[in-house]
Amino acid sequence: MRLIFLACAASLLLGVLTNSSRRAPLPAVYENPEARMLQAVSSSAEVKFREPELLGFPAVLRAWKDSTVLFVDAREPAFFEEGHIPRAINLPRDSILRAKFLGELSDKARPVIVYCSDEDCDDGKIVAKGLLALGHSKVSVFAGGWDEWAASGSPMEK
Amino acid sequence: MGGLGLTNGKMIPRILVSLVFLVAGLLKVRDPLAFADGIAGFHAFPVWAINPLAMCVPWFEILTGTGILVGRTRSAGALAACGLSVCFVVLYASALARGLDVQCACFGKWDLLQASTRVGLVRALVLLGFSAWVYWRACPTGRATPKEWRAAA
Numbered sequence: 476m477r478l479i480f481l482a483c484a485a486s487l488l489l490g491v492l493t494n495s496s497r498r499a500p501l502p503a504v505y506e507n508p509e510a511r512m513l514q515a516v517s518s519s520a521e522v523k524f525r526e527p528e529l530l531g532f533p534a535v536l537r538a539w540k541d542s543t544v545l546f547v548d549a550r551e552p553a554f555f556e557e558g559h560i561p562r563a564i565n566l567p568r569d570s571i572l573r574a575k576f577l578g579e580l581s582d583k584a585r586p587v588i589v590y591c592s593d594e595d596c597d598d599g600k601i602v603a604k605g606l607l608a609l610g611h612s613k614v615s616v617f618a619g620g621w622d623e624w625a626a627s628g629s630p631m632e633k
Numbered sequence: 634m635g636g637l638g639l640t641n642g643k644m645i646p647r648i649l650v651s652l653v654f655l656v657a658g659l660l661k662v663r664d665p666l667a668f669a670d671g672i673a674g675f676h677a678f679p680v681w682a683i684n685p686l687a688m689c690v691p692w693f694e695i696l697t698g699t700g701i702l703v704g705r706t707r708s709a710g711a712l713a714a715c716g717l718s719v720c721f722v723v724l725y726a727s728a729l730a731r732g733l734d735v736q737c738a739c740f741g742k743w744d745l746l747q748a749s750t751r752v753g754l755v756r757a758l759v760l761l762g763f764s765a766w767v768y769w770r771a772c773p774t775g776r777a778t779p780k781e782w783r784a785a786a
Contacts (some may be wrong), residue, residue, distance in 0.1 A: 478709035479716075490688030493662065501665055505673060505683035569666070595734065602697040 483507050509601045516608045527603035528615045532627060535617045538588055539629075545579055547570065547589045549602040550621065554592065560624055561632040563590075568598045571605040583611045590617035590624070645768045650714055651701040653760060658694030661741055665691070674735045675724050693717070701767060711768035718761035725754035 494500045506514070530538070538544040539560065546563035548555050555565040564579050566589075574580050580587070586604060591599035599616045606614045617624070625631060661668040669687035672678060676688065697717060702708025728735045728750050735750045 478700070478706060479713050482693060482700065482709075482713060486689045486692035486696060489692040490685070493692075494665070494688045501669060501684045501688060503681075503684060505669055505680050505687075507673060508670060 482579075508568050509597070509604070512601050512605050513567050513608065515572055516605050525604070525607045527589070527600060527607060529618045530615045532617075532619055532623055533587060533589075535619075536627075536629065538586070544586045544588055547587055547602060547606070548621070549589050549591045549598040550596075554621075556633065558625065558631045558633050559621070560590070561630050563632075566602055568601045568605070571602060571609075574606060574609055580606070580611070583609075584613065585611075586613040586615075586616050587611055588617050590620045593620045593622040594618055596620060643770060646763050647701055647711075647770070650711070650760070650763045650767050651698045654694045654698030654701070654714060657739055658691045658698060661687075661691035662695070668739075671736065671739065674733070675728050676733065677724055677727060678729070683717060708768060708771040711764060711771050714764035715761065715768055717734055718757055718764045721757035721781065722754065725757050729754055768777075 492552045539546065539562075542562070546560045548563045548565050549560045549568060550565075551567050552565055555563075559565070564577065566574060566577070587603075589603040589606065591597070591602075599620060603614045603616045637744050664682075665687045665703070668691065669683050672686055673680075693713070694717065696769070700706040701714060725735070727750040734755050735753060736763060
């Protein structure tokens with residue numbers, strides 16, 4: 476058992492040392508993704524936290540046919556590359572500040588629909604709240620997300 | 634390979650278990666935030682424990698994987714692997730019982746594409762089986778007695 480206790484102590488030491496040497500170390504206490512995103516946004520913008528509107532599939536399909544609406548895929552890039560709604564851009568929750576530098580999001584009055592994988596995935600709502608906080612005025616969430624879009628047989632892009 | 638004690642065909646499970654822990658540990662060390670989110674997804678730990686676990690568990694896995702590979706420490710490494718595997722099984726079983734869909738990022742973000750709670754539980758059970766086998770083989774008599782389970786580590 477002595478070796479295992481030594482390994483525990485060494486892991487503790489290595490964990491603390493490597494974390495302190497990181498460019499962005501983990502804080503001592505965990506913050507959930509939404510708190511992290513809101514903290515990132517609040518340090519860079521005047522924050523107005525609002526709840527985004529939830530849209531069903533028919534409304535989303537109508538919006539997709541109107542090419543002025545921008546679709547934002549909030550899933551991780553690996554999922555996005557497997558397939559996404561045509562013309563959508565990828566903006567995962569931990570990259571929310573990239574929104575400030577994306578040409579597609581330069582017009583804050585442009586309608587935006589954010590989606591994630593399915594109804595249980597919170598990332599769509601998190602990213603939508605972040606975009607609202609960054610000053611975008613028309614941000615909605617496609618509640619059914621990618622699963623509902625793919626199941627409907629609608630066009631997809633890889 | 635003699636110094637590592639890897640001299641016969643029975644070493645394959647040992648190398649497999651070792652590699653699983655080494656790869657899982659290294660991927661988590663690279664992305665501790667994803668692992669912290671994964672731990673939080675189990676809803677089994679207090680908030681103050683999540684980040685310390687995300688910092689330290691990957692290193693414990695790396696040391697476990699290395700320990701299994703090195704001849705002199707393989708029984709301790711295998712015992713640690715059994716302990717970790719039991720923890721994984723309990724966590725996944727409890728998540729499954731509570732109807733949670735957990736993606737632990739145990740093998741980095743790549744894992745998010747593949748894993749579900751059920752897959753995670755099966756994977757943890759397989760890992761436990763292999764780890765127990767490696768420990769059983771690592772004991773001097775070739776079969777672990779309760780005394781050896783305690784003493785060999």
